[in-house]
Amino acid sequence: MPQTAQIPQVWGRGRRLMVSVPIFIILIGILVTVSNITAVPWNKEPTGQTIETLSPNTAVTFHNPTGTPLPGRGSYKVVSRHVTIKAKRPSTGEVQNIRVLIREPQGAPSGRPGVVFMHGAGYGTCDNSFGDVAFDLASAGFATAVPDKPVWSTGNVNRDYPGSAAAYDQIINYLRSLSSVDADNIGIYATSESTWISPYLLRMDRRIAFQVLLSPMVYSPRQSLGFMVAQDFALTGAHAGYQSIVRRLFHVDSSMLGLQNLDVPTQFDVGYSIPTFVAYGSKDVMTAQVDGVRKILDMAHHAGNWDITVRSYPVANHVLRLGDEADEGTALSDNYVTDMVNWSQGTVRGLKQTSERVAGTRIYQSIVVPSELAGDRPLTVYGVVLHIATVVLLLAAAITALIALGLKLRHMIRRQEGRTLGFARGFGNALLMLTVTTMATVVLFVAGLGQVIMAVVKLGWGGAPVEDPGMMYWSWPVIQIVCTLVVWAWSRVLTRVIEEASARGLAQLPPRTGELKAVVTGRKPVVASTRLGRVLFWITTVAMLHVLLFFAFWGLFIY
Structure with missing residues (x-):
């Protein structure tokens, strides 16, 4: 069929x-x-941490037995010149020609102190960075050096922090070579990312006399950046789902991708073993200030250093400016430069500080630093x-x-x-x-x-x-x-x-x-x-x- x-x-x-x-x-x-x-999982507790300052007045004062007024902002006219330094990267031998803008006080006596400026994130040059602060310090009697940022062939994600420390030390040694400068009275002015470099520099060069740290990042890049992004995602009002992206992102094992910087060690006691001026802004949304202050004091005390001065300025942002830093000419926080210059003057002369060590507006931190972050x-x-x-x-x-x-x-x-x-x-x-x-x-x-x-x-x-x-x-x-x-x-x-x-x-x-x-x-x-x-x-x-x-x-x- x-x-x-x-x-x-x-x-x-x-x-x-x-x-x-x-x-x-x-x-x-x-x-x-x-x-x-x-x-x-991410533990954000405790939240809303604060440190109450000992005085709202940020002024820095010293006991001055001689009674002679110390030079301040505007005491001297400032002369400037450029020099070029061949900065060698120790790990590769690569050389970068770094231009350095030297500012000096005209008519100031020899044996003047010096300050070398260290760049934060980005690609700052000697001509577009720290101009106002470097000028004010020079007008108060300091020789200042603002270099191009040492980067060689690196980018933002693979910066050579130990190599950068060596480059900044070359600039310090150049200042030391000047007959008008006191070779044992040179300090550094570091901000943001460069505070991951300054501990390497202090471990390398024990002759550095003092340091000014703006919004120091204290913890490792993974922990510091993880804190910053998590906090800022929350501040913007982003949905918690977007905030959870941060947790996954900062658990990446970057060493597999050839990037070691996320876990580069930065917490060295020696990095806080010298007189230190720490400045924060109350509108800084990038820095863990409460945990940072505690960690700095802990490391300084372990290193036998009790000469730590902390100042917190109202309204100021991450780089101590008032308002949006993207706008040209944004002013520095009121009194900050005067306080910093006065502290530097008293410190280089070995005077005894009479003002409170921790002063200014209340120090606040929204969430805890995610110290558990790891690859x-x-x-x-x-x-x-x-x-x-x-x-x-x-x-x-x-x-x-x-x-x-x-x-x-x-x-x-x-x-x-x-x-x-x-x-x-x-x-x-x-x-x-x-x-x-x-x-x-x-x-x-x-x-x-x-x-x-x-x-x-x-x-x-x-x-x-x-x-x-x-x-x-x-x-x-x-x-x-x-x-x-x-x-x-x-x-x-x-x-x-x-x-x-x-x-x-x-x-x-x-x-x-x-x-x-x-x-x-x-x-x-x-x-x-x-x-x-x-x-x-x-x-x-x-x-x-x-x-x-x-x-x-x-x-x-x-x-």
Whole structure:
């Protein structure tokens, strides 16, 4: 008897739902598990720490037995000149020609003290850095040296801190070589990032007489930057989800990537073994001030040094300026320069300080320094592999889509018959819709994170937080909702694939005779009748699922 052709059975809504739900649960379970496994616990307690100052008056005074007034700002006219120093990087032998702007007090007696300035982050030069402070110190009788920042061939992420210390020491030795300067009375003026360099310098050169530290970063770069970014993300009003990105980011094992600076040791007792003037601004959103003061005092006392003066100035930002540092001509905090110059004058003369050691506005810190931060190698390996795979798959999907578009246009121009992709039963439209939705979610994620970063940068320059965080807050839950809906949509698409495969006899063991070949050749397609269509569908599907894994890595599936 002749065989009756088998008619594929169409699944009803109930059966499709019964298959879709388990697929959705499996997919969402995988993504939620990834988000929770990659989550990093972070102890922010105690919060709202303070140190009460001993006096609101920041003035620095000394007992002066002679009664002769000490030189102050404007006591001398200032003359300046440039010199060039060949700074050699010890680790590589690389040489950088560093221009140094020397300012000296005209008519001041010989044996004058000196100060070498050390740059914070960025690429400061001798002509655009520390001009006002260096001039004021020179007008008070100090020889000052402001160099180009020693960077050689390094960038912001691979600075050579010990090498930079050696370069600054060359400049100190140049000042010592001047007949008008007291070689044993030279100090340093370090700010922000350079306070990671100053401990190396003091360990290298024990003749340095004193130091002025603006917003010292005390802890390791990983801990200091982790504190700064976590605090600033919160201050901007960013959603807690964006804040959780910081935890994952600062648990990266940077040594795997050839970057050692995150964990470079910076906490040396010898770095605080000399008379030290520490200055903070109350609007500084980058420095852990309470923990910093405690750590500085602890290390100084271990080194046998009790000559530590701390000043906290109201309204001032990270570099002791009033207002947004991005604006040209932003003034320094009231009284700061006068206090710093007076402290330097009394210190180089060995006078006894009569003013309070800790003075100014109350010192405040919002969260504790995350001292538990450390590199997590398994997390880093997974993250690197995931991100590389996602980029590669997205590029492959984009290239395949461009090829398909090119063939489609050629068919249209030549009016050729035949289908370019031959998607079956709406798979093409579903693939396009889900791809556009998923990538639009990526754009929203990048836009939200970008807005948070811009707000953090503005805070760092001394700007005020916005009253309404807007996208920085609402974009995170929106992305979470869209991602969940996308996962459900993908489960429905995969259900349709299973339905079509089942109708072809591919979902049974063993597969129906001849059906596998018919599907592979496109004669009886499950997804598409052309090889290009099938390749595009599966590459794009896998790429989009990797995008969801990317979201899971950064915590978007923690509800």
